[in-house]
Amino acid sequence: MTRVHDMGGRYGDGTITPEPEDEVFHTDWHARALAVTLAAGSLGKWNIDVSRHARECLAPTDYARFSYYEKWISGLANLLVETGVVTREELAGQGDPAPSPLADKKMTADQVAGVLAKGGPADRPSNTAPQFDVGDVVVTRKIAANALVDGGHTRLPVYAAGARGRVLRLHGTHVLPDSSAHRLGDAAEPLYAVVFPASELWSHPEHPRDEVVLDLWQSYLEPEA
Template sequence: MTKIHDMGGMPCVEALPVENKTVFEKKWHKIVLSLTLAVGALGKWNIDRSRYFRESLPPDDYKRFTYYEKWMAGLVNLMVDSGLVDQSELRDFKVANKPMQGVSVSPEALKSMIAKGDPSLCSSNTSFQPHEIGTLVKTKSPPANNYLENGHTRLPAYSSGYQGEIVLFHGFHRLPDTNAHFLGPKPEPLYTVSFKAKALWGDEAENPDDEIHLDLWHSYLEPQSGE
């Protein structure tokens, strides 16, 4: 079952407006991003787990929160889950234990962290034989986590159960479905898969011949004969 965050490609009542906005509309937006990176430097979680916590917010909160409110709520939940703070400390605005005391991240280090990101490329995994470029594949349906019920996955619901073609192979990358839940990196081949808009949305596709490219892991895909 997908979560409230999985809205991409889904039909809606009206088109969402496209606005040219600055990255940080308000000063506190910068603070939230900085806090997320600084606390993440403690090594209590990874990028996949942070995504999982943001997408696991209650549906009503997810819909009404702005972008950085989602980040802040996800960070707070991560801190509670990791034992950095507890609910009473949040309620009373008083932290009894200070595991972050003495930990600091300089502006220069923060810039480096952002530029570096969190590379997921791994060495090859002999458990998998990568598909060839041009292979026709079908995405699994439903788009569920194979390791944990209602767990994290990067397979969008709108692409689940449809046929596409592998157009790029990116090597072996850690699997978010396991990494988000501390089940190990379990590296798999990662591909870019091309889908025709008409294949995904049928006659409702605005431009049927448009192509949608998705980066998908090996276990999300099943080879097809092309018939």
């Protein structure tokens, strides 16, 4: 069964209206939601894959009605409580505030530019050798679900499950989100850019000769039979 967040290629969700290129945030609180999410990440209590999975785990009714940054701030609130950074009472503005043992890890204003410029590289050494070369034809797993954790996070979209594509590039070896999102370790493995014709992904594409490029981990792929 498809998770509510896996919306790519799905019908019935309405028209996509492009936003003005010069409009970064609709309202001021959207910028603050992004800022506090990045700042909380610097506390070291979770990684980017854990935070992505936290948003995916929102109740389906909430996920469907929340705006983009409402999803972000709601996922963050859940993570703050789950990891013991704050209590539910503190989050609600109740109870007596107390100094946090994480206070020394807070991101200060003068650190922001450097942290954003540095980013969070996910390339890691791996004992898993690349199985495919550029130009090889590959097929994605028929079932897109996380193979390590039932109902867990994965970067293989449902619309690409069982599709045939061609390896465009090897990016090196990178953290496997399916493992990292559940604190099971980096489990780094080869990551490929794979190109798929639109006709391979959808039954009646408007432009069949269009192509879609997906970054996919080796464990998502199989050689063409």
